[in-house]
Every structure is written in C-alpha cells, then in structure tokens.
Amino acid sequence: MLEEQHPLVGWSDVANSPEMVETIKKNKRSAVGWTWVFTLLFPVGFLIAGLLSDEVPLNEALIIGIGLGLLILAINLWRIAGMKKPVWDGVVMKKVEKKRYKRDNDDGSSQSYMEYIVLIRTERGKKKRIVERQRDRAMYDYLDVGDRVRYHPALETYEKYDKSKDQVxxxxxxxxxxxxxxxxxxxxxxLLFK
Ligand SMILES: [Zn+2]
Incomplete structure (x- = not known):
C-alpha cells in the first residue's frame, strides 16, 4: 500500500503539495529576514565598536561596517534571486575528487583539503556542478553517474529520480x-520528496 502511495521511481509530487508550497514561502520569507539582520548587523556592530573604542576612529569603523553590510546584502540578494529560478532536470555525467590547497596567511604554509564534485548535464545541455568539501560530501555519495536528478532552486536541494535502490x-x-x-x-x- 505504502509502495503504491509513494512509488520510489519518478519525481515526487510533494514539491507541489500545498504543505510544501507553504514551507517554501516561509523559507523565502526567512531568507529575506536574515538578509536584513545580517545587512544591519555589520554597520551597527562597527558603529558601536567605533563609539566605544579609542583605537578605532568612528568614520573608519562606519565605512568598514557599511561596506561589509552592503557586501552581505549583495550576496544574499544574489542567493534569493537564485531561489526564484525554475526547476531543472539533468543527468549525472561524472564524479571527481580533487585535492586543493589553501594558503594559511599567518605563516604562509598551505593546507590541503578534498573537494568532491558532481558534474551534471541538464536537459537543456547546460553543465552544473555540485561542489562539496571534506566530510560534507552527502550528494557526492548519494548520486551516481547516470542518475537523473532534479534541482529545486526554492529549497536549494536535489532530488533523485530513481530512489528504489536506496536505503536513505x-x-x-x-x-x-x-x-x-x-x-x-x-x-x-x-514531507520527504518521495
Ligand atoms: Zn528536514
């Protein structure tokens, strides 16, 4: 019975259910709310620092604070704009592990870390990449070459078409x-997307 309700092969109807549509709306509202919080946090924080500290001149503190606030605003507006983009489907073409190096500014030495990349070709022929780092490689392990995947921009997460062989x-x-x-x-x- 359960199997009939939720066939594990195919795109889930959950994304279009009234409950999920409501969740997505809430998600967007909170993204907008946090954007304002972080945008104001820096100017206010640096203003307070400028007023309280003798070492930081007030005008410099304000310039840095407003600059960082605007940077945060730009990053978040870009992200929110991405959340409004349409859903796309694609196929996993390749999975790549790359060793990257990050320079430690304090002593000039470099540290290595792993990057896990899933390459996807969309139905429209575009290339997309999921890039994960270190132990945070959930999608790299979850998706295999040949899997059909759907990206839900409103939630910034992926759905696998064929979930029939999965335990998770x-x-x-x-x-x-x-x-x-x-x-x-x-x-x-x-609701889970199945
Ligand atoms: Zn959850």
Whole structure:
C-alpha cells in the first residue's frame, strides 16, 4: 500500500503539495529576514565598536561596517534571486575528487583539503556542478553517474529520480539524511520528496 502511495521511481509530487508550497514561502520569507539582520548587523556592530573604542576612529569603523553590510546584502540578494529560478532536470555525467590547497596567511604554509564534485548535464545541455568539501560530501555519495536528478532552486536541494535502490533519502528542506522508510523528516517534520 505504502509502495503504491509513494512509488520510489519518478519525481515526487510533494514539491507541489500545498504543505510544501507553504514551507517554501516561509523559507523565502526567512531568507529575506536574515538578509536584513545580517545587512544591519555589520554597520551597527562597527558603529558601536567605533563609539566605544579609542583605537578605532568612528568614520573608519562606519565605512568598514557599511561596506561589509552592503557586501552581505549583495550576496544574499544574489542567493534569493537564485531561489526564484525554475526547476531543472539533468543527468549525472561524472564524479571527481580533487585535492586543493589553501594558503594559511599567518605563516604562509598551505593546507590541503578534498573537494568532491558532481558534474551534471541538464536537459537543456547546460553543465552544473555540485561542489562539496571534506566530510560534507552527502550528494557526492548519494548520486551516481547516470542518475537523473532534479534541482529545486526554492529549497536549494536535489532530488533523485530513481530512489528504489536506496536505503536513505535526504530531506529537501533541512538536508538531514532520513531512512527511505520515513514519510516525514525526523528533524524538521517536513514531507520527504518521495
Ligand atoms: Zn528536514
């Protein structure tokens, strides 16, 4: 019965359910809210620092604070604009592991870290990349070459077309790994995309 309700092969209807549409709206509202908080945090923080500290001139503190605030605003507006883009489907073409180096500014030495990249070709022929680092490689392990995937920009998460061989499913709202037997996420209680 459960299998019939949630066939594990195919795109989920959950994304279009009234409940998820409401969750997506809330998600966007909170993204906008946090954008304002962080945009104002820096100017206010540096203003206070400028007023309280004798070492930091007030005008310099304000310039730095407003500059950082605007930078945060730009990054977040860019991200929110991305959340309004249409859903796209694609196929995993390749998975690559790369060793990267990050220079430590303090002593000039460099540190290595791993980057895990999933290359996807969309139905429109565009190339997309999922880039994960170090231990945070959930999608790299979850997706295989040949898998069909759908990207949900409003939630900034991926859905796999064929979930029939999987033991786990990732929550498309909070990204927690759940058992494939769950219908709702154990952490945020939102519907899983199956
Ligand atoms: Zn969740």
């Amino acid at each position: 499913i990732y929550c498309n709202v909070c990204r927690l790994r759940n058992s494939i037997r769950n219908d709702r996420c154990e952490r945020c209680n939102n």
